[in-house]
Amino acid sequence: MTQFPLPHDGAKEMKLARDVGWRLLVPVAIFSMVVNLLMLTGPLFMLQVYDRVLASRSVATLTALFVLIIFLFLLMGVLDLIRSRVMQRLSARYQDRMEARVFNASLREGALSGQEAAATTGGMRDLDAVQRLIGAPAAMAFFDLPWTPIFLACVYVFHPLLGVVATAGGAILVGATILNRVLTRDPLRGSARAGAEAQRMIDLYSTEGEVISALGMRGATFARWRRARAEAQADTVRAGDMSAGFSVFSRGFRLFLQSAMLAAGAWLVLRHELTPGAMIASSIMMGRALAPVDQLVGGWPMVQAAQDSWARLAGLLSRNPPEAAPTALPRPEARLEVTNLLVAPPGTNVATLRGVSFSIPLGTALGVIGPSGAGKSTLARALINAWPAGAGTIRIGGATLNQFQPDVLGALIGYLPQQVTLFDGTIAQNIARLAEAPDPERVVAAARAAAAHQMILGLPQGYDTRISQTAGRLSGGQIQRIGLARALYPDPVLLVLDEPNSNLDNEGSEALNQAIRAVKSRGGAVAIMAHRPAAISECENLLVLEQGQRRAFGPRDQVLQEMVKNSASILRTHTAGQKGGVA
Numbered sequence: 142m143t144q145f146p147l148p149h150d151g152a153k154e155m156k157l158a159r160d161v162g163w164r165l166l167v168p169v170a171i172f173s174m175v176v177n178l179l180m181l182t183g184p185l186f187m188l189q190v191y192d193r194v195l196a197s198r199s200v201a202t203l204t205a206l207f208v209l210i211i212f213l214f215l216l217m218g219v220l221d222l223i224r225s226r227v228m229q230r231l232s233a234r235y236q237d238r239m240e241a242r243v244f245n246a247s248l249r250e251g252a253l254s255g256q257e258a259a260a261t262t263g264g265m266r267d268l269d270a271v272q273r274l275i276g277a278p279a280a281m282a283f284f285d286l287p288w289t290p291i292f293l294a295c296v297y298v299f300h301p302l303l304g305v306v307a308t309a310g311g312a313i314l315v316g317a318t319i320l321n322r323v324l325t326r327d328p329l330r331g332s333a334r335a336g337a338e339a340q341r342m343i344d345l346y347s348t349e350g351e352v353i354s355a356l357g358m359r360g361a362t363f364a365r366w367r368r369a370r371a372e373a374q375a376d377t378v379r380a381g382d383m384s385a386g387f388s389v390f391s392r393g394f395r396l397f398l399q400s401a402m403l404a405a406g407a408w409l410v411l412r413h414e415l416t417p418g419a420m421i422a423s424s425i426m427m428g429r430a431l432a433p434v435d436q437l438v439g440g441w442p443m444v445q446a447a448q449d450s451w452a453r454l455a456g457l458l459s460r461n462p463p464e465a466a467p468t469a470l471p472r473p474e475a476r477l478e479v480t481n482l483l484v485a486p487p488g489t490n491v492a493t494l495r496g497v498s499f500s501i502p503l504g505t506a507l508g509v510i511g512p513s514g515a516g517k518s519t520l521a522r523a524l525i526n527a528w529p530a531g532a533g534t535i536r537i538g539g540a541t542l543n544q545f546q547p548d549v550l551g552a553l554i555g556y557l558p559q560q561v562t563l564f565d566g567t568i569a570q571n572i573a574r575l576a577e578a579p580d581p582e583r584v585v586a587a588a589r590a591a592a593a594h595q596m597i598l599g600l601p602q603g604y605d606t607r608i609s610q611t612a613g614r615l616s617g618g619q620i621q622r623i624g625l626a627r628a629l630y631p632d633p634v635l636l637v638l639d640e641p642n643s644n645l646d647n648e649g650s651e652a653l654n655q656a657i658r659a660v661k662s663r664g665g666a667v668a669i670m671a672h673r674p675a676a677i678s679e680c681e682n683l684l685v686l687e688q689g690q691r692r693a694f695g696p697r698d699q700v701l702q703e704m705v706k707n708s709a710s711i712l713r714t715h716t717a718g719q720k721g722g723v724a
């Protein structure tokens with residue numbers, strides 16, 4: 142019977158990471174208890190001043206009480222500070238524990254959706270939102286909240302009527318806030334979504350400014366951006382209008398509630414059911430009781446954002462379970478075998494490569510040719526393990542790709558994509574795949590192999606030139622040569638080149654052929670996706686793809702002859718058909 146692995150529970154993983162530091166919550170809870178007890182200092186002081194000091198007119202008692210409260214308030218401040226510092230550290234630790242995992246999961250999901258940048262920033266932003274809440278005052282309010290009923294009970298002890306006024310007032314305030322949050326939730330989410338969309342548009346437009354201006358697309362792009370922004374603005378205004386109404390009500394009602402407490406207290410004093418001290422103390426006590434509620438209500442958007450982020454992160458981690466580190470394998474032999482490979486672009490279920498089998502023996506190169514859309518880039522992405530095989534296998538030196546640790550596999554593969562993107566950093570770091578301290582000898586060797594050495598020396602700071610400083614000064618061919626040097630660093634077992642000649646001049650093409658020869662002579666395997674014949678001059682074998690399927694595979698010249706023969710016979714049949722038609 143087939144055993145399906147249990148789906149990974151991302152929410153559980155996040156909770157486990159959160160609970161690692163739970164021991165630190167014990168001192169926070171204890172400090173919170175003491176801080177809340179010390180909150181009674183103010184009301185008790187009022188009670189003593191009004192009912193004892195004013196009645197006895199004793200300056201000595203007032204001084205003693207005053208010294209005592211200075212000490213108590215200081216103690217409260219120190220404990221409050223300590224607990225908030227502990228929470229800050231807890232939140233930083235949570236981020237430390239989770240960031241590598243979230244980064245990797247977002248990158249994997251991004252690679253599969255073709256939107257690396259959006260997925261990664263989304264995941265990291267969500268982790269930020271969760272981390273910010275852990276260190277925020279709103280999180281502290283959860284520790285203070287259990288004291289709200291205790292403070293309210295104290296007000297009841299002063300007089301039940303005051304207790305009822307405080308409880309009812311608090312309930313109305315909380316009710317109004319909950320209503321506000323419920324009514325504004327959808328517009329706020331809509332506004333955030335549309336705002337992010339507008340931002341994405343402006344980011345893309347600003348990097349493509351040249352094309353937009355040259356092709357007269359300014360008006361059209363502005364109109365599109367404006368539509369997205371107007372949508373965000375409409376939702377923001379709707380949510381803002383609603384919130385403003387609620388906040389005016391809640392501010393007014395809070396002031397009214399304080400006066401109502403005093404009025405009720407004064408009425409009870411007049412009826413000799415309460416002392417003036419208790420009247421003031423109960424009013425302060427109500428303020429204390431409602432403080433955590435206030436804090437929670439004020440910080441609710443943050444709580445809500447963290448809740449949403451938590452749910453998204455849990456989904457992300459569930460979809461991208463942690464990769465169990467496979468047993469480390471030695472450097473494999475450069476023997477590539479592909480059997481019955483089926484690949485569908487991520488997020489689709491239409492296979493763009495079906496039943497493709499071929500092999501690349503040690504020290505040889507394979508040319509992959511075919512018309513546009515035949516599946517050449519799809520094959521390249523499958524070979525570098527960026528797109529998973531839906532069926533069939535890819536083996537290097539006998540081991541399937543998933544038997545290698547991802548970073549180890551990455552170091553074994555050299556890949557030159559159709560469109561080379563360089564990253565912020567020096568040229569040397571870019572060639573060394575962003576290593577912090579690149580090995581200069583290997584970097585120069587890779588650059589020489591890609592015929593990029595002289596060109597790099599011609600830059601203002603040579604290998605130490607930052608890519609950001611060269612903005613616009615590198616030509617397509619120069620970028621492609623640096624990309625080729627990166628692919629050749631340090632010494633790949635398998636080199637995958639996707640349309641490597643597209644931007645290269647004759648010198649670049651010759652350097653490329655030399656680099657291919659060098660990889661082959663070291664026993665490496667090379668796969669070249671190509672349109673132009675110059676690119677396949679170094680290939681021993683040829684694979685012809687058409688509509689995602691293998692049309693031909695074998696020694697290069699034999700395959701080419703077959704193709705020429707086939708096209709000649711197609712031409713003959715076609716011409717004969719035409720003649721027949723005429724006759």
Ligand SMILES: Nc1ncnc2c1ncn2[C@@H]1O[C@H](COP(=O)(O)OP(=O)(O)OP(=O)(O)O)[C@@H](O)[C@H]1O
Pocket residue numbers: 255486487489493511512513514515516517518519520
């Ligand atoms: N990310 C993607 N999502 C959905 N379909 C895709 C994706 N990338 C490619 N395809 C589809 O897969 C098919 C093969 O595309 P592929 O890029 O592999 O072709 P190719 O042979 O490399 O073409 P070219 O020579 O023009 O680069 C095409 O029909 C294309 O529309």
